[in-house]
Amino acid sequence: MIRVTGDTHGEEIRFYEENMVGEHSWTKDDYLMICGDFGYIFRNSPYERIFLDKLEEKPYTICFVDGNHENFPAIYEYPKEKWNGGYVHRIRKNIVHLMRGQVYTIEGKTFFTMGGGYSRDRMYRKPGVSWWPQEMPSNDEYREATQNLKEVGNRVDYILSHTAPKEVVNRMNRTCDENELELNGFFDWLMYEVEFKQWFFGHWHSDIGIDGGKFRAVWFDVCEIK
Ligand SMILES: [Fe+2]
Structure with missing residues (x-):
């Protein structure tokens, strides 16, 4: 069974x-x-690594797309490898970082992943300590995303992202930060150009379905993919 949840923020x-x-x-x-x-890889501390070791004892696989509150250089230090058709950073034997713009096939279902987002609380954060510029995707990552989608005929079963299309954000009665619009706009393009069954996203700290649940904001909810 594949399950999806939202922002965990390193909370045990x-x-x-x-x-x-x-x-x-x-x-x-x-x-x-x-x-x-x-x-769970934020301070990149021994304490965090002990908790990752505890997560490694779990029998199931933990996969995550990155959000905006991540220590990107620390994540990128883990080995990059091919996993179920797309690239991941291997954190532990059962923990992988789902990289941006990848398509994976898991249990016969295809997933497109695109992490990243903008930190509205950036002014309260310290670069290299609690904020990193890699939070928004690069041009190369957008290019890789469109290329990988093209290779599967712009058709996947599920999309996993951190933020969401602007149109969907507005329907949640929320607004996109102008610094995030490039990514929200890319997702607006995706929602019309890519065929998909359901799109899960975090970032908004809400558990709510939009469009009959076709778009699903997740936070604490754990949604089963049937
Ligand atoms: Fe968050």
């Missing part, structure tokens, strides 16, 4: 039973996908 409580109901019964055949702001 997210793996407590009350926040992830049934998690104790998940097996090696299960996947948990996190829609950005993973946050």
Whole structure:
């Protein structure tokens, strides 16, 4: 079973039973996908690495797209490898970072991933300590995304991202930051040019479905992909 949840922000409580109901019964055949702001590689400290080691003891696979609150240089230090058809950073044997613009096939379902986002709280953060410029995708990452999508005929089963199309954000009665519009606009293009069943995203710290659930904002909810 593949399950999707939202921003975990390095909070250990997210793996407590009350926040992830049934998690104790998940097996090696299960996947948990996190829609950005993973946050367990943020201070890049021994304490965080001990918690990652604890997560490594779990039988299931943890996958995450990056959000805006991530320590990108620390994530990029992990080995890059091919995994289920797309590139990942291998964090632990059962933990992978789903890189931007990739298409993966897992349990016969295809996933397009595109992390990144803009930190509205950037002014309260310190570059290289609590904020990193790689939070927004580069031109190369946009190019790789469109190329990889083209190779699968602009058709996937699921899209996983951190932020969302502008049109969807507005329908949540939220507004995009002008510094994030490039990415929101790219997603606006995707929502019309790419055929997909469902799009999951984090960032907005909301659990809400839009368009009958075709677009699903996730935070604490754990959604099953059937
Ligand atoms: Fe977040």
